[in-house]
Amino acid sequence: MKIETVDFFYLAMPEITTAADGSQDALIVRVTAGGFSGWGECEAAPLPSIAAFICPMSHGACQPVQNAVLGQRLDTPADIARIAHQVEYDCMDLLQAAHTWSGIEMALWDLLGKARGEPTWKLLGYDRSFRKTPYASQLFGDTPQGTLERGRRARADGFRAVKFGWGPIGRGALRIDVDHFVAAREGLGPDGILLVDVGQIFGEDVEAAAQRVPALEAARTTWLEEPFVANAYGEYAALAGRTRVKMAGGEGAHNFHMARNLIDYGNIGFVQIDCGRIGGIGPAKRVADHARAKGVTYVNHTFTSNLALSASLQPFAGVAEATICEYPVALQPLAVELTANHILRDADGEIAAPEAPGLGIEINPTALEVYRVEVEIAVGGRTVFRSPVAA
Amino acid sequence: MKIETVDFFYLAMPEITTAADGSQDALIVRVTAGGFSGWGECEAAPLPSIAAFICPMSHGACQPVQNAVLGQRLDTPADIARIAHQVEYDCMDLLQAAHTWSGIEMALWDLLGKARGEPTWKLLGYDRSFRKTPYASQLFGDTPQGTLERGRRARADGFRAVKFGWGPIGRGALRIDVDHFVAAREGLGPDGILLVDVGQIFGEDVEAAAQRVPALEAARTTWLEEPFVANAYGEYAALAGRTRVKMAGGEGAHNFHMARNLIDYGNIGFVQIDCGRIGGIGPAKRVADHARAKGVTYVNHTFTSNLALSASLQPFAGVAEATICEYPVALQPLAVELTANHILRDADGEIAAPEAPGLGIEINPTALEVYRVEVEIAVGGRTVFRSPVAA
Numbered sequence: 001m002k003i004e005t006v007d008f009f010y011l012a013m014p015e016i017t018t019a020a021d022g023s024q025d026a027l028i029v030r031v032t033a034g035g036f037s038g039w040g041e042c043e044a045a046p047l048p049s050i051a052a053f054i055c056p057m058s059h060g061a062c063q064p065v066q067n068a069v070l071g072q073r074l075d076t077p078a079d080i081a082r083i084a085h086q087v088e089y090d091c092m093d094l095l096q097a098a099h100t101w102s103g104i105e106m107a108l109w110d111l112l113g114k115a116r117g118e119p120t121w122k123l124l125g126y127d128r129s130f131r132k133t134p135y136a137s138q139l140f141g142d143t144p145q146g147t148l149e150r151g152r153r154a155r156a157d158g159f160r161a162v163k164f165g166w167g168p169i170g171r172g173a174l175r176i177d178v179d180h181f182v183a184a185r186e187g188l189g190p191d192g193i194l195l196v197d198v199g200q201i202f203g204e205d206v207e208a209a210a211q212r213v214p215a216l217e218a219a220r221t222t223w224l225e226e227p228f229v230a231n232a233y234g235e236y237a238a239l240a241g242r243t244r245v246k247m248a249g250g251e252g253a254h255n256f257h258m259a260r261n262l263i264d265y266g267n268i269g270f271v272q273i274d275c276g277r278i279g280g281i282g283p284a285k286r287v288a289d290h291a292r293a294k295g296v297t298y299v300n301h302t303f304t305s306n307l308a309l310s311a312s313l314q315p316f317a318g319v320a321e322a323t324i325c326e327y328p329v330a331l332q333p334l335a336v337e338l339t340a341n342h343i344l345r346d347a348d349g350e351i352a353a354p355e356a357p358g359l360g361i362e363i364n365p366t367a368l369e370v371y372r373v374e375v376e377i378a379v380g381g382r383t384v385f386r387s388p389v390a391a
Numbered sequence: 392m393k394i395e396t397v398d399f400f401y402l403a404m405p406e407i408t409t410a411a412d413g414s415q416d417a418l419i420v421r422v423t424a425g426g427f428s429g430w431g432e433c434e435a436a437p438l439p440s441i442a443a444f445i446c447p448m449s450h451g452a453c454q455p456v457q458n459a460v461l462g463q464r465l466d467t468p469a470d471i472a473r474i475a476h477q478v479e480y481d482c483m484d485l486l487q488a489a490h491t492w493s494g495i496e497m498a499l500w501d502l503l504g505k506a507r508g509e510p511t512w513k514l515l516g517y518d519r520s521f522r523k524t525p526y527a528s529q530l531f532g533d534t535p536q537g538t539l540e541r542g543r544r545a546r547a548d549g550f551r552a553v554k555f556g557w558g559p560i561g562r563g564a565l566r567i568d569v570d571h572f573v574a575a576r577e578g579l580g581p582d583g584i585l586l587v588d589v590g591q592i593f594g595e596d597v598e599a600a601a602q603r604v605p606a607l608e609a610a611r612t613t614w615l616e617e618p619f620v621a622n623a624y625g626e627y628a629a630l631a632g633r634t635r636v637k638m639a640g641g642e643g644a645h646n647f648h649m650a651r652n653l654i655d656y657g658n659i660g661f662v663q664i665d666c667g668r669i670g671g672i673g674p675a676k677r678v679a680d681h682a683r684a685k686g687v688t689y690v691n692h693t694f695t696s697n698l699a700l701s702a703s704l705q706p707f708a709g710v711a712e713a714t715i716c717e718y719p720v721a722l723q724p725l726a727v728e729l730t731a732n733h734i735l736r737d738a739d740g741e742i743a744a745p746e747a748p749g750l751g752i753e754i755n756p757t758a759l760e761v762y763r764v765e766v767e768i769a770v771g772g773r774t775v776f777r778s779p780v781a782a
Contacts, residue, residue: 018451022484025449045453045485047446047770048439052487055438056764058416060409061590062436085594088620092591093413094436095645095668096443096487199452200483203476204648229479231648234655254486257595257622264625265656277486373447376769379438 001034001074001115006066006104007388008053010046011371013332020139020166020199022303023328023335028368029103031111033074038111039363041308043276044099050375052096054384062093065100077123080108081282088255088279098254098279105280106311106359113358120311121353124285126318131350133161134327135195137303140167144176144183151187154329158349161193161324165225170201170208178215185219193324195248197225204232206239213243223248223270231258236266248272251301256283263287263296272326274301275311284315288322298322305335306342307361313343313353327351337367365390392425392465392506397457397495398779399444401437402762404723411530411557411590413694414719414726419759420494421779422502424465429502430754432699434667435490441766443487445775453484456491468514471499472673479646479670489645489670496671497702497750504749511702512744515676517709522741524552525718526586528694531558535570542578545720549740552584552715556616561592561599569606576610584715586639588616595623597630604634614639614661622649627657639663642692647674654678654687663717665692666702675706679713689713696726697733698752704734704744718742728758756781 012025027046031038042049053065068086073079084105091097109120121129136154141147147164154162164184169177181196188194196216202209209227216224223246228235230252240247246269253259254277263271271291273284288298298319300312309327316322328335336342340362343351354360368390377385403416418437422429433440444456459477464470475496482488500511512520527545532538538555545553555575560568572587579585587607593600600618607615614637619626621643631638637660644650645668654662662682664675682689689710691703700718707713718736719726727733731753734742745751759781768776 012447016448016450018448018454020451022450022453025447043484045443045446045449045455045487047768048442048485048487051439051442052436055436056403056416057407057409058436059407059413060411062413063409064436089591092643093434093668094439095490096436096439099486200480229646229648231646231652233648233652252483255620255622257620257624261622261624261652261656265652277484374769374771376767377438378765378767380765 003031003033003070003072003074005032006053006069008050009368009390010050010373010375010387011334011368012373013334013371021332023332026304026334026338027103028338029107031104031107033111034115036111036115038107038114038358039307040103040106040110040311041276041305042099042103043274043304043308047375048096049100050385051377052094052100054377056379058093061090063090065091065097069104074108074112077112080105080112084279084282099277102276102278102280105282106275109281110358117357119353119355119357120281120314120359121317124314129317129353129355130320131352132325133323134325134345134351135159135161135163135193136329137163137165137326138330140164140169140180142168144179147180148183148187151184155187155189155192158345160349161195162188163195163197163326165197166199169198174211177212181215181219181221194219194221195223195225196221198227200226200229202227204228204235206235209239210242213245216245217243221245225249225272233261233265236262236268240267246270251277253278255279256286259287260290263291263294268296270297270299272299272301273315275315276304276308281311281314288316288319292319299324300326302326303328306339307359307363309343310354310359310361317353325351334367334371337364340364394422394424394461394463394465396423397444397460399441400759400781401441401764401766401778402725402759403764404725404762412723414696414723417695417725417729418494419729420498422495422498424502425506427502427506429498429505429749430698431494431497431501431702432667432696433490433494434665434695434699438766439487440491441776442768443485443491445768447770449484452481454481456482456488460495465499465503468503471496471503475670475673490668493667493669493671496673497666500672501749508748510744510746510748511672511705511750512708515705520708520744520746521711522743523716524714525716525736525742526550526552526554526584527720528554528556528717529721531555531560531571533559535574538571539574539578542575546578546580546583549736551740552586553579554586554588554717556588557590560589565602568603572606572610572612585610585612586614586616587612589618591617591620593618595619595626597626600630601633604636607636608634612636616640616663624652624656627653627659631658637661642668644669646670647677650678651681654682654685659687661688661690663690663692664706666706667695667699672702672705679707679710683710690715691717693717694719697730698750698754700734701745701750701752708744716742725758725762728755731755
């Protein structure tokens with residue numbers, strides 16, 4: 001097969017807020033080759049990601065992503081790795097390229113799996129797709145009472161693990177944060193797995209983060225996610241050395257090496273990979289392998305559609321000991337309606353990467369139209385991008 | 392002062408080739424505040440960088456760069472740091488933002504310096520701008536004979552230090568590379584400083600790079616630049632442990648931490664910072680401070696105009712012991728004509744960051760028109776960007 005077309009669909013809710021909710025818009029990719037279609041999703045700003053695909057070349061190491069993709073042979077997983085290498089090299093100086101490529105790479109795995117009649121995790125070398133315990137991923141409440149209620153709701157909804165993120169943590173007095181941690185544990189109940197995500201709020205301030213540690217330990221928090229900016233490995237390692245709460249991070253990694261470095265130098269206990277940013281499923285699988293070798297637990301990072309969720313489950317589907325996974329529970333309508341099928345919890349409350357070929361997720365073409373954002377880009381008087389038609 | 396306008400000028404040569412020559416196009420930034428104008432340059436793909444400035448918000452941590460910049464107060468260097476922090480936080484998930492912001496940040500230093508009547512290096516806390524020995528930065532020849540001639544030409548042109556980059560190195564037989572290293576040394580003469588840049592050609596293959604080490608040592612190479620992909624710290628450190636040739640790298644860093652990590656974990660001897668990528672002059676100055684503390688030599692990375700060259704000299708202008716600097720000698724006409732004045736070698740063959748206020752470089756408005764690339768971007772039927780008029 002040869003890669004014939006790559007189309008980008010920019011979708012958005014009618015209104016976008018400053019909430020840390022990544023499901024308010026989406027950039028969906030469709031690739032065609034040999035009579036098959038594959039679908040992927042960039043976890044990225046849509047307009048700059050589209051621009052990185054079609055922009056004029058700046059020089060040999062700053063080429064548009066399309067130059068390394070269109071017309072390429074696609075018959076085996078090795079072809080995907082080869083194209084990935086070409087993108088990495090030819091787009092060395094085009095920063096956004098990794099995010100653009102991530103959605104394309106996913107779509108290539110989906111397409112290849114469909115062509116072969118095999119799920120992506122099988123193409124990755126796994127024998128089976130192990131069930132995972134999904135954690136409800138949601139934001140802290142505006143008040144401790146709000147956090148308490150969200151914890152209770154998640155528990156009532158059958159979740160044994162809950163992650164609370166962002167919100168007021170680190171923005172005001174220590175006392176407020178402590179109250180939220182207490183409320184989260186209370187809402188979740190004594191047996192639940194409590195995960196806390198503070199969204200880089202402490203920048204590189206180890207002491208400010210360390211002040212929260214006693215309360216996090218008292219609440220029996222399993223991990224503290226992204227206390228610092230993504231590349232501050234020294235700070236991650238310093239805090240890790242001061243508490244039994246494990247550090248978690250990695251969603252900011254836009255290549256394999258950044259995630260490896262966070263494991264090797266940041267001393268994290270959980271590595272969280274977003275396939276929509278790291279360059280797709282291939283490099284994520286490499287991270288899963290490296291994590292296993294280092295005794296670090298791999299977890300997906302997913303805050304968008306079930307297409308992205310399926311992709312993010314593939315790299316560690318066959319890792320039996322990686323038992324929990326992120327599961328967004330408060331998606332915007334566009335992210336829900338985007339897919340015709342969904343990855344639902346089974347009777348035991350667990351989920352797994354689909355058994356169906358490719359990513360096992362069907363796109364709902366109506367959603368591509370309903371939430372469509374029209375984009376037109378002209379360079380030098382010539383139209384270089386116009387939003388494609390779904391059908 | 393308040394930041395009133397930020398304009399992007401996309402310039403390009405009529406024809407762009409795949410040569411590793413970053414001066415074939417340019418993205419110039421003009422900022423106005425309080426009746427002053429400041430100028431900067433992104434070392435980045437123009438179209439995605441423009442898109443990152445004006446794109447619709449995706450969510451609170453994926454906002455367009457303009458949201459954190461327009462209307463902000465600008466009276467002191469601390470204001471620039473404050474805006475930088477806001478960009479970093481609000482654009483956490485917008486990968487291209489660092490490149491977009493880099494040119495804006497430069498322009499803010501230029502503007503602030505003009506408003507205060509002081510050169511940027513003085514605003515950074517330096518007492519004086521030390522002269523540096525410029526190295527002629529050029530590509531390897533297609534053949535060893537071509538490399539020899541380029542070395543001879545640079546020597547005849549009075550350069551005591553020459554960097555050869557990219558070209559055929561690592562693409563064919565070891566013997567070919569060895570011949571190029573021998574030719575480079577011969578062309579440069581026995582006393583010249585020889586620098587070699589292989590542009591990440593070895594990916595993460597330490598053994599392939601190590602095969603070149605004896606020839607690099609025999610040619611008395613001062614540094615080997617970017618043998619591996621930017622974040623492969625373990626590989627940099629492994630090779631550094633096997634040779635007396637120092638490792639050099641850092642141009643790929645798009646924030647302070649990435650450069651710090653390359654120093655702390657990659658065991659490099661020279662850290663090369665491009666102010667047009669790392670987030671501007673402020674984070675570059677932090678790298679210079681960290682390098683000094685660690686006994687690593689700071690060097691600018693510059694392959695574009697003299698506006699970028701001035702910006703890139705500021706962060707280490709006051710560091711007496713950092714004596715060499717990159718000096719592009721084969722710029723395309725647009726990069727030469729872009730500035731009305733140039734940083735020229737003095738009678739001793741040395742250069743220095745200008746004494747004039749700000750960056751000390753005047754833009755030639757004619758070049759903004761001659762090399763102008765017209766861009767128009769519409770989202771949802773509304774024009775969100777149209778190339779500005781220079782005057």
